[in-house]
Amino acid sequence: MIDLKYLQNNFDEASNKLQKKGVDTETLENLQTLFTQLKEANVALESAKAEQNSMSKLFGQYMREKKDTTELKAKVDANKEAMIPLQERAREAEEALYAVALAMPNFPDDSVPEGADEDDNVELRKVLEPKTFDFKPKEHWELSEINGWIDFERGVKLAKSRFSVLRGEASRLERALINFFLDTNAQKGFIEHSVPFINNATMLQGTGQLPKFEDDLFKIEDEDLYLIPTAEVPLTNMYNDEILTEKELPVLMTGYTPCFRKEAGSAGRDTRGIIRQHQFNKVEMVAIAHPDKSDEVFDMMVQNASDILTALGLPHRVVELCGGDLGFSAATTIDLEVWLPGQNQYREISSISNTRDFQARRAKIRFKDGKKNRLVHTLNGSALAVGRTIVAIMENYQNEDGSIEIPEVLKKYM
RNA sequence: CGGGAGAUGUCAGAGUGGUCGAAUGUGCCGGUCUUGAAAACCGGUGAGGGUUAUACCUCCGGGGGUUCGAAUCCCCCUCUCCCGGCCA
Numbered sequence: 001m002i003d004l005k006y007l008q009n010n011f012d013e014a015s016n017k018l019q020k021k022g023v024d025t026e027t028l029e030n031l032q033t034l035f036t037q038l039k040e041a042n043v044a045l046e047s048a049k050a051e052q053n054s055m056s057k058l059f060g061q062y063m064r065e066k067k068d069t070t071e072l073k074a075k076v077d078a079n080k081e082a083m084i085p086l087q088e089r090a091r092e093a094e095e096a097l098y099a100v101a102l103a104m105p106n107f108p109d110d111s112v113p114e115g116a117d118e119d120d121n122v123e124l125r126k127v128l129e130p131k132t133f134d135f136k137p138k139e140h141w142e143l144s145e146i147n148g149w150i151d152f153e154r155g156v157k158l159a160k161s162r163f164s165v166l167r168g169e170a171s172r173l174e175r176a177l178i179n180f181f182l183d184t185n186a187q188k189g190f191i192e193h194s195v196p197f198i199n200n201a202t203m204l205q206g207t208g209q210l211p212k213f214e215d216d217l218f219k220i221e222d223e224d225l226y227l228i229p230t231a232e233v234p235l236t237n238m239y240n241d242e243i244l245t246e247k248e249l250p251v252l253m254t255g256y257t258p259c260f261r262k263e264a265g266s267a268g269r270d271t272r273g274i275i276r277q278h279q280f281n282k283v284e285m286v287a288i289a290h291p292d293k294s295d296e297v298f299d300m301m302v303q304n305a306s307d308i309l310t311a312l313g314l315p316h317r318v319v320e321l322c323g324g325d326l327g328f329s330a331a332t333t334i335d336l337e338v339w340l341p342g343q344n345q346y347r348e349i350s351s352i353s354n355t356r357d358f359q360a361r362r363a364k365i366r367f368k369d370g371k372k373n374r375l376v377h378t379l380n381g382s383a384l385a386v387g388r389t390i391v392a393i394m395e396n397y398q399n400e401d402g403s404i405e406i407p408e409v410l411k412k413y414m
Numbered sequence: 415c416g417g418g419a420g421a422u423g424u425c426a427g428a429g430u431g432g433u434c435g436a437a438u439g440u441g442c443c444g445g446u447c448u449u450g451a452a453a454a455c456c457g458g459u460g461a462g463g464g465u466u467a468u469a470c471c472u473c474c475g476g477g478g479g480u481u482c483g484a485a486u487c488c489c490c491c492u493c494u495c496c497c498g499g500c501c502a
Contacts, residue, residue, distance in 0.1 A: 042463080046471040053471085056483040060432035069482080076482045243461085364462095373461080 001361045002104055004035045017107040020114060020323030031100050038093040045086040052079055102205070103212045106358040108323045109332040115322025121335070122322065127306055128315035130339045131396070138402065139342035140394040141273040144170075146402035149394075150274060162263065162271075162278045170390065173406070174281065176413035177386050178256045181283035181308060185383055188304050190254035190285055195234035197257055198225045203237040206363030208329035208355075215264045218278075227260035231284035232380040237363055239288055244367040244376065250297050251288040254383070256281065274387050275347065281386035287379040288365060291357065294377035298354045302334050305350040305383045312407045314392050315339040317346055331356040338388065342395040349388045352381030 007014045011032060015025050055076045062069045113122050144150040148167060155164030166174055182192055201224050204210040209217060209229060218227040228234060235253045244251070259282050270276035285304065289297045302318065309316045321333040330353035337346035357375040360366070366373040397405040406414060 039464085042471080046464080049472090050470055052482080057432075059482050063432080073482060080482075 001101055001358065002107060003357070003361065004031075004101065007032055008035060014107065017110075018105070020108045020112060021105050021326060022324060023105065027100070027104075031097075031104060034093065034097040034100055038090070038097045041086070041090040041093040045083070045090045048079065048083045048086055052076065052083065055079065102362075105326075105328045106208075106331050106355060108326055108330075109354075109356075112326065112332055113320060113322045116324040117322075118325045120322040121325055122320045124318045124320055124334070126315070126317045127310055128313070130315045130341060133341060135400045137341040137395060137398060139273065140340075140391045142342070143394045143398055143402055143404060144273075147404060159278070162276065164274055164277065166390075172414055173390055173393065173410070174386055176410045177384075177389055178281065178283060179413050180410055181383055181386075182254060182256060184308055184311070185254035185283065185285055185304065188252075188300070190252040193235060193238070193253050193255040195231065195238075195255055195257060197228055197260075199228050199233050199237065200224050201226065203233055203240060203363075206237050206240050207233045207359050208362065209233065212328065216262050218260045218262060228257060229261045230259050230380075231255045231257040231282065232286055235284060235286035236288075236359055236365075236378050236380065239363075239365045239376075241364045242366075243373055244288065244365075246290065246367055246369060249288065249290045249367060249376065250293065252297075253286045253288075254283060255286075256283045258282075274391060277387065280388075282382055283384060283386065285352075285379075285381050285383045289377045289379060290367070291374065291377045294354055294356070294379060297377075298332070298334075298352065298379055301352050301379060301381045301383070302336075305336050305352060305381060308383055309336060309338060309349070311409050312389070312393065314389075314396055316349070327351075327353065329353070329355045329358050331358065336384075338392040340392060340395045342398075347388065347391075349392065350382040350384050352379070354379045 002014075007028065011028070015028050018028060019025075055072065059069060059072055059076065062072060113120065115121065138146075141150070141152075147169070149170035151165040151167055158165070186192055198220065201210055204217065204226055209226075217229060220226065234257070235255055238253065239251065258279055260279050263276060263278060266276060274280070285301050287294075287297045287301065306316065306318060316336050316338045319335045319337055321330075321335060326333055333351060333353040335348050336350040336352075338349040339345075340347050355378050357377060359378045360375040363378075365376050365378065367376050368374075393407060394404055397407065399405070
């Protein structure tokens with residue numbers, strides 16, 4: 001959630017920032033009004049409560065002194081009656097405010113480039129040259145057919161469309177990649193975690209998936225539980241409603257989980273192959289950082305993900321997202337896009353974001369800064385998406401006959 | 415899933431209708447003493463909102479109720495522990 005006090009005191013500045021994310025001034029003015037209304041409603045209610053409390057105290061005193069309470073009782077009853085509409089008003093004001101505030105995206109950093117969509121993203125650098133093939137490289141689903149790696153039909157039979165089954169070497173490759181990623185992250189100081197794949201609504205709200213993106217989630221029937229769309233949710237919320245000590249920071253976590261997404265709204269996109277599935281595996285990095293040091297942590301995370309791709313010999317580029325392409329919770333995001341020779345294009349394989357204090361405010365994650373509590377910064381990033389790495393290895397390591405080499409660093413894992 | 419017990423501050427643990435945001439111990443921070451440390455002694459020490467700062471409001475697992483007044487009484491839920499069932 002954005003800082004409503006900041007919005008109130010620096011409205012024009014805040015409005016300019018959010019324009020990058022496509023939020024119009026009117027919506028923000030509404031939010032500001034709702035905030036003011038809540039404060040007014042609370043002031044009225046609280047002073048009525050204060051009066052009620054002091055009269056109740058007096059009541060106790062009268063009882064002890066055996067004084068007559070009839071008159072006081074009448075006053076206190078009247079005040080109680082008068083409080084009912086004030087309570088109602090405050091409750092409504094709060095509800096109205098949070099309905100809007102929780103749906104408001106994070107402020108992008110000032111450094112984020114202007115732009116409407118992914119075409120306006122800025123390429124920062126390329127790492128490794130794509131190798132040239134002396135034959136026409138195939139797409140991964142063609143290679144899958146030759147090698148019997150991915151069973152699309154039976155995945156659909158078992159669940160529904162956009163589910164698949166990995167078989168034999170492909171499944172072993174997946175397992176090897178997960179281990180390779182976790183080990184590499186651990187070497188950089190990320191502590192491995194094995195977390196629940198189902199989280200409750202409070203946690204999903206903490207990281208920003210709820211209430212706005214409920215349609216993208218698989219919900220457990222009759223329970224307050226959802227399949228996680230990313231390990232960012234359980235890992236970040238490890239510290240939900242907690243106060244850390246300064247010396248605990250930064251907390252660096254990594255974990256492997258499957259991720260479940262309804263992919264609502266992406267009908268017709270990437271229907272072929274395993275680029276976009278309802279269930280996919282991912283190894284995630286999450287950092288809980290001191291607000292003054294989150295930029296360093298961010299750079300380290302980007303570098304780590306890039307190094308993993310380099311170690312696998314996968315050409316990729318580093319891209320800074322423009323305002324219009326930034327996710328809901330992110331203040332700044334860098335994507336790593338891996339080269340896919342079969343598709344002849346770069347495709348996202350990792351996305352690393354600094355959400356600043358946006359998630360921390362929602363999830364109430366703070367640390368002791370001297371005497372005061374201060375919101376931490378939370379960061380997350382893939383290192384890496386497993387399914388897409390398999391695709392990248394298939395396409396980059398293919399031979400003319402359709403056979404696939406295994407990258408050197410993975411051999412000890414297989 | 416069935417039976418029993420419980421949920422209070424860092425932790426342990428009092429508190430069963432008002433003077434309780436909460437005894438006491440412990441931990442932590444600061445001080446005195448000491449060459450230094452320990453011990454002893456003194457002081458401080460939960461969170462959120464609000465205020466220039468005070469006032470003031472809220473929080474004793476969560477939600478609702480009774481009452482002028484609830485940590486304390488009533489109802490529902492969640493969680494934890496013990497016993498049994500089932501089970502990787």
